[in-house]
Amino acid sequence: MKKSVARLGIGGPVGSGKTALLECIIPRLIAQGIEVAVITNDLLTTEDADRLKSRGFLPSERIIGVETGSCPHTAIREDPTMNLLALEDLEGLFPQLDIIFIESGGDNLASTFSYDLVDSYIFVIDVGAGDDIPRKKGPGFSQADLVVINKIDIAPYVGANLDLIRQEAPLYRQSKPIIYTNCKTGEGLEEVIKFIKQKILFFRL
Numbered sequence: 001m002k003k004s005v006a007r008l009g010i011g012g013p014v015g016s017g018k019t020a021l022l023e024c025i026i027p028r029l030i031a032q033g034i035e036v037a038v039i040t041n042d043l044l045t046t047e048d049a050d051r052l053k054s055r056g057f058l059p060s061e062r063i064i065g066v067e068t069g070s071c072p073h074t075a076i077r078e079d080p081t082m083n084l085l086a087l088e089d090l091e092g093l094f095p096q097l098d099i100i101f102i103e104s105g106g107d108n109l110a111s112t113f114s115y116d117l118v119d120s121y122i123f124v125i126d127v128g129a130g131d132d133i134p135r136k137k138g139p140g141f142s143q144a145d146l147v148v149i150n151k152i153d154i155a156p157y158v159g160a161n162l163d164l165i166r167q168e169a170p171l172y173r174q175s176k177p178i179i180y181t182n183c184k185t186g187e188g189l190e191e192v193i194k195f196i197k198q199k200i201l202f203f204r205l
């Protein structure tokens with residue numbers, strides 16, 4: 001019987017570390033025998049897809065770069081046709097896949113994914129954008145299935161109060177999970193892997 005493939009969105013503001021997160025977690029998932037493919041979205045280039053291909057941890061045919069040509073949220077929410085076609089291509093070519101990541105182009109705090117496109121999504125913010133980001137109650141932050149608060153290492157250098165973030169962020173998440181990460185050292189990444197295996201892949205593995 002053909003397996004159904006998990007579709008996991010990765011959204012968040014420009015530069016928050018969405019691609020860095022994928023670079024960290026994909027090799028770990030592959031090492032555990034999980035079959036992975038990726039779709040990236042960029043405005044007018046395939047920059048993120050090229051970057052992932054250059055890492056060499058996945059055959060390049062398993063990485064599709066979608067050039068959205070429009071606001072990132074249009075391609076993941078209002079009209080996800082381009083991403084749905086890319087999903088269809090990957091699922092047709094690789095029926096053994098367990099999970100396909102769909103990385104959105106960097107967008108603002110209001111960006112959310114259509115559940116016609118993904119089963120679940122992670123919203124990545126970065127500490128460097130300020131310790132008031134959780135308080136701004138962006139729909140991406142409050143509605144995502146998982147929030148990753150990345151770049152915890154830079155808090156002291158940008159005057160961001162990490163303790164305040166840890167205190168306030170849960171207030172806007174209605175008990176939904178938050179994981180704190182540093183993609184440079186690997187801190188928090190095992191928790192992200194655990195989330196993906198337990199909440200996203202549990203009935204496929």
Ligand SMILES: Nc1nc2c(ncn2[C@@H]2O[C@H](COP(=O)(O)OP(=O)(O)OP(=O)(O)O)[C@@H](O)[C@H]2O)c(=O)[nH]1
Nearest residue numbers: 013014015016017018019020106150151182183184
């Ligand atoms: N210090 C530090 N830098 C990080 C961390 N994660 C990512 N970065 C850096 O932040 C910058 C942006 O990371 P990307 O992964 O390109 O961010 P992105 O969200 O994919 O960016 P867009 O696709 O342009 O929206 C890069 O220079 C990364 O090396 C982290 O945990 N700590």
